[in-house]
Amino acid sequence: MNQDLLKQKDYWDHQVNDFDSIYARSKSRFDNWIDATFRWDMYVRFDYTMENAEPIHGRTILDVGCGTGRYALEFARRGARRVVGIDIAEKMLAVCEQRAREEHLDDRCVFVHTDLTKYQPDEKFDVCIGIGLFDYIREPLPVLIKMREVVTDRAIVSLPRFWTWRAPVRRARLALRGCDVYFYTKEHIDALLRQAGFKKYTLKQVGQLYCVTAFV
Numbered sequence: 001m002n003q004d005l006l007k008q009k010d011y012w013d014h015q016v017n018d019f020d021s022i023y024a025r026s027k028s029r030f031d032n033w034i035d036a037t038f039r040w041d042m043y044v045r046f047d048y049t050m051e052n053a054e055p056i057h058g059r060t061i062l063d064v065g066c067g068t069g070r071y072a073l074e075f076a077r078r079g080a081r082r083v084v085g086i087d088i089a090e091k092m093l094a095v096c097e098q099r100a101r102e103e104h105l106d107d108r109c110v111f112v113h114t115d116l117t118k119y120q121p122d123e124k125f126d127v128c129i130g131i132g133l134f135d136y137i138r139e140p141l142p143v144l145i146k147m148r149e150v151v152t153d154r155a156i157v158s159l160p161r162f163w164t165w166r167a168p169v170r171r172a173r174l175a176l177r178g179c180d181v182y183f184y185t186k187e188h189i190d191a192l193l194r195q196a197g198f199k200k201y202t203l204k205q206v207g208q209l210y211c212v213t214a215f216v
């Protein structure tokens with residue numbers, strides 16, 4: 001793993017509980033209010049992804065940067081035939097594996113410790129997602145090219161918007177914690193998707209984010 005990825009891995013291995021509590025809404029009342037006010041787009045992004053991945057039942061799905069498995073496990077609950085979640089942070093993957101076992105979803109879910117660009121699956125997936133991933137990727141093109149290579153139908157990704165008041169605040173806040181974060185314009189996304197070989201795509205602005213469904 002290069003220095004950049006090691007930094008990311010380290011950051012995320014320390015963020016497991018904090019990050020997951022955004023979904024669990026298990027923080028203090030005040031912090032839950034902060035999340036609902038400033039991070040509501042994360043909840044809308046979840047619904048966007050589930051809707052745009054349909055039909056889920058019977059399909060195969062790759063979740064890149066699966067974190068604590070909130071998406072991967074939901075796909076399995078909704079009847080996906082096989083879900084593979086990959087992540088560079090082992091502590092995130094440990095949560096995924098424990099939850100999959102507890103919910104008896106481990107016959108359909110596999111979690112792999114790897115960086116996407118090094119991942120060599122011997123299968124292709126109907127759907128590939130990268131949610132909350134491109135925020136932390138210095139070179140997004142190789143990642144999108146790899147997604148394009150392993151998917152047969154569509155990729156669903158989220159990218160944080162460049163022109164928002166929160167972008168510089170977030171960049172500074174995460175830099176203090178040793179985590180670099182990257183932002184995107186529509187033009188940049190258009191160029192990246194074309195260079196990666198996606199034929200067409202739809203883009204939806206959701207709060208501070210762009211949610212994109214790109215078709216093969």
Ligand SMILES: C[S@@+](CC[C@H](N)C(=O)[O-])C[C@H]1O[C@@H](n2cnc3c(N)ncnc32)[C@H](O)[C@@H]1O
Nearest residue numbers: 012065066067070087088089092115116131132
């Ligand atoms: C913000 S979390 C998002 C987790 C999950 N997708 C979600 O939205 O709930 C970003 C995750 O991407 C992982 N990650 C970052 N760079 C990665 C890479 N190159 N390959 C695989 N995972 C990566 C991090 O370890 C972290 O768990």
